[in-house]
Amino acid sequence: MLAVVPPPVTVRVPSKINLHLAVGDLRDDGYHELATVFHALSLTDEVTVATSDDPGVEVYGEGEGVVPTGANNLAWRAVQALAAHVGRPEPKIRVALRKGIPVAGGMAGGSADAAATLVGLAALWRLEIGRDELAGIAAKLGSDVPFALYGGTALGTGRGERLVQVLSRHPFHWVLALDQKGLSTPSVFRELDRLREAGDPPRIGSHTPVVEALASGDPRQLALLLGNDLQAAAVSLRPGLRRTLRAGVDAGALAGTVSGSGPTCAFLCDGAQSAVEVAASLAGAGVCRTVRVAHGPVPGARVVGGEESPRSAPPQVHA
Numbered sequence: 222m223l224a225v226v227p228p229p230v231t232v233r234v235p236s237k238i239n240l241h242l243a244v245g246d247l248r249d250d251g252y253h254e255l256a257t258v259f260h261a262l263s264l265t266d267e268v269t270v271a272t273s274d275d276p277g278v279e280v281y282g283e284g285e286g287v288v289p290t291g292a293n294n295l296a297w298r299a300v301q302a303l304a305a306h307v308g309r310p311e312p313k314i315r316v317a318l319r320k321g322i323p324v325a326g327g328m329a330g331g332s333a334d335a336a337a338t339l340v341g342l343a344a345l346w347r348l349e350i351g352r353d354e355l356a357g358i359a360a361k362l363g364s365d366v367p368f369a370l371y372g373g374t375a376l377g378t379g380r381g382e383r384l385v386q387v388l389s390r391h392p393f394h395w396v397l398a399l400d401q402k403g404l405s406t407p408s409v410f411r412e413l414d415r416l417r418e419a420g421d422p423p424r425i426g427s428h429t430p431v432v433e434a435l436a437s438g439d440p441r442q443l444a445l446l447l448g449n450d451l452q453a454a455a456v457s458l459r460p461g462l463r464r465t466l467r468a469g470v471d472a473g474a475l476a477g478t479v480s481g482s483g484p485t486c487a488f489l490c491d492g493a494q495s496a497v498e499v500a501a502s503l504a505g506a507g508v509c510r511t512v513r514v515a516h517g518p519v520p521g522a523r524v525v526g527g528e529e530s531p532r533s534a535p536p537q538v539h540a
């Protein structure tokens with residue numbers, strides 16, 4: 222009997238930085254209440270999902286050889302979650318991750334892969350499922366996963382999964398300093414709890430001025446307002462980040478911030494040309510593993526190459 226196998230689907234998905242990350246108190250469920258302004262960047266992963274008799278995950282690029290390829294991979298957990306949601310047990314799916322987003326870098330790389338897998342599988346399986354329904358599944362996989370579905374710039378509350386889009390008028394240009402080694406998100410939250418128990422580290426204020434600066438599109442205004450309550454904890458665990466943050470500003474950036482739980486540092490620049498110059502100068506300063514230039518906001522997880530269209534590629538026929 223002939224079985225029609227749909228062609229593989231590839232999805233591009235953005236990384237995120239947090240322009241503003243206010244961390245509230247520890248909740249009973251082990252999460253912290255957040256109010257954060259997410260911003261999706263053009264540093265991306267590409268995720269290909271395909272029907273296969275050899276189910277599993279393969280990883281290329283950032284994290285190759287380090288990121289787990291088994292049941293712990295967030296992309297695989299996304300396969301299982303969507304399969305369970307639509308009643309397809311034991312999905313015969315192969316997922317290939319081409320990673321540009323640093324691993325354990327505070328840029329939501331694993332979350333991005335999970336979001337991309339949900340979008341890719343929904344296309345591969347031709348599911349009648351909207352982004353909001355996918356976001357419900359995404360939220361169970363991780364706090365950052367729903368944002369990777371929508372992209373753009375958004376205010377996140379709850380543990381980060383409740384999203385409202387924010388108007389962001391112009392592109393902003395960024396330089397990212399990637400560190401030699403990642404930081405574990407839970408340990409950075411724990412370090413913040415420890416610092417708060419030991420003293421009273423300053424808390425960043427309201428996100429409202431950030432939202433206004435985004436609407437104005439003026440990077441100089443936004444630069445004054447970048448803030449992250451997790452930065453003190455990330456710097457406490459990785460003191461060298463102080464030097465990285467200083468080096469970015471010395472290289473000509475308007476301002477720098479630790480991205481999410483770190484250790485990646487994000488530097489806001491005055492324009493595209495300035496970002497290239499800052500990146501070149503920062504790369505020579507010897508304070509990080511490598512640098513990347515990116516812009517935001519960009520859209521969330523999207524099928525690339527038109528594979529979503531039934532006629533874009535002929536179906537493969539397997540005997």
Ligand SMILES: C[C@](O)(CO)[C@H](O)COP(=O)(O)OP(=O)(O)OC[C@H]1O[C@@H](n2ccc(N)nc2=O)[C@H](O)[C@@H]1O
Pocket residue numbers: 239242251252253254255257327329332362363364365366379380381406407410481482
């Ligand atoms: C730091 C951020 O990237 C900011 O956007 C996110 O808050 C982290 O999101 P994530 O990596 O998707 O995190 P999850 O996989 O949901 O949670 C990992 C761990 O981080 C801590 N965590 C996460 C989110 C949150 N609001 N409070 C927390 O305390 C908890 O210890 C949790 O067990």
Ligand SMILES: Nc1ncnc2c1ncn2[C@@H]1O[C@H](COP(=O)(O)OP(=O)(O)OP(=O)(O)O)[C@@H](O)[C@H]1O
Pocket residue numbers: 284287288289293294295296318323324325326327328329330331332334335365403404406481482483
């Ligand atoms: N698809 C994946 N990509 C990267 N890491 C993954 C993936 N699946 C599971 N992991 C595991 O999750 C850990 C955290 O990875 P990730 O790159 O998502 O961190 P992060 O970007 O700091 O997360 P966030 O910014 O959401 O807190 C890794 O060290 C790795 O062991």
